[in-house]
């Protein structure tokens with residue numbers, strides 16, 4: 001059945017993921033009278049995620065609108081490598097899909113945000129969208145936030161992970177701080193580390209993560225290794241509360257770079273993610289705050305300007321991915337990260353994660369790395385575009 005209607009929307013946000021949620025919050029904060037439509041193909045917004053970020057990734061202006069999302073905060077975190085551990089004194093924060101949904105529903109109840117779920121957008125133009133069932137809407141600005149698309153002919157590595165959130169029955173988790181990289185585990189399938197978030201003393205998220213050349217991942221095997229990880233810490237009884245998994249492309253080719261061209265794209269689809277870390281939050285929050293801070297007539301200009309500001313960091317992150325995935329043999333990759341944490345100071349680490357690193361930081365990152373296992377011929381060959389088989393099916 002075809003339906004259509006007149007519209008008085010200022011913004012249409014297509015997709016109901018991380019970027020869309022941040023945008024809707026920022027628009028509500030900076031332009032409370034703007035009429036916003038958010039349209040998502042699934043019945044539920046925001047999927048099943050635990051989204052983390054460094055506290056210093058949040059632009060100061062964004063703290064105002066992010067305050068409505070309930071986050072868990074730590075003042076520091078740890079990293080662990082064979083024979084080397086370090087506490088990093090940078091704040092770390094996390095929030096769940098449910099916390100973001102709660103904040104967004106509160107905005108929707110209070111007025112100018114309309115949410116439609118269960119409708120797939122089939123066509124979009126700079127000022128209109130049409131869904132599978134013929135429902136069409138117009139607005140001053142359409143922002144395409146539909147997440148990762150199938151990328152062919154793209155040069156990518158993969159960050160793939162499987163995690164379990166567990167409730168411990170009879171013992172506390174031994175550490176109050178997160179360990180965002182525990183690379184003391186077997187280095188199979190590329191750089192591998194466990195990611196541990198103690199959400200409460202008894203509730204812990206443990207993720208088995210790989211920076212790998214292939215997207216395939218045996219979740220059952222990761223689940224068994226996570227159980228062993230718990231067991232090795234003298235934990236015997238727990239209940240699995242939820243699981244989460246993902247496979248994020250880590251590009252080292254030219255596509256998916258941010259730009260202000262139409263159709264305007266936010267989030268992963270627009271390249272607003274840190275290619276070398278896989279974190280979306282730093283750029284997605286900046287994108288949301290920038291777009292919301294200007295009138296709709298200036299949206300494309302402000303996006304183009306933000307893309308330009310991030311150009312060096314975008315290109316350099318991809319260059320690092322090329323080094324990592326093409327130049328360093330998989331079993332030696334952990335040495336890159338070990339060296340990163342061993343030799344860089346906290347301010348450089350902060351700037352790296354927040355995508356604000358300088359050319360000097362970049363030089364500092366490269367001096368002496370990659371450390372071992374170089375295959376320079378392979379590296380130079382890697383610049384020849386070749387299809388990524390994993391993403392072609």
Ligand SMILES: Cc1cc2nc3c(=O)[nH]c(=O)nc-3n(C[C@H](O)[C@H](O)[C@H](O)COP(=O)(O)OP(=O)(O)OC[C@H]3O[C@@H](n4cnc5c(N)ncnc54)[C@H](O)[C@@H]3O)c2cc1C
Nearest residue numbers: 015017018019041051052121146147246267268279280281
């Ligand atoms: C399990 C997991 C954990 C992660 N942890 C972190 C983390 O800790 N920190 C961090 O910064 N990043 C993290 N990431 C990465 C981050 O979640 C993604 O990069 C981010 O979600 C991208 O945001 P997005 O809004 O562009 O896309 P998505 O969040 O993927 O949202 C896109 C949305 O668009 C919808 N959609 C697609 N097509 C259509 C259509 N045609 N019509 C309507 N709707 C459509 C999808 O259903 C989806 O809801 C994680 C990823 C995963 C998978």
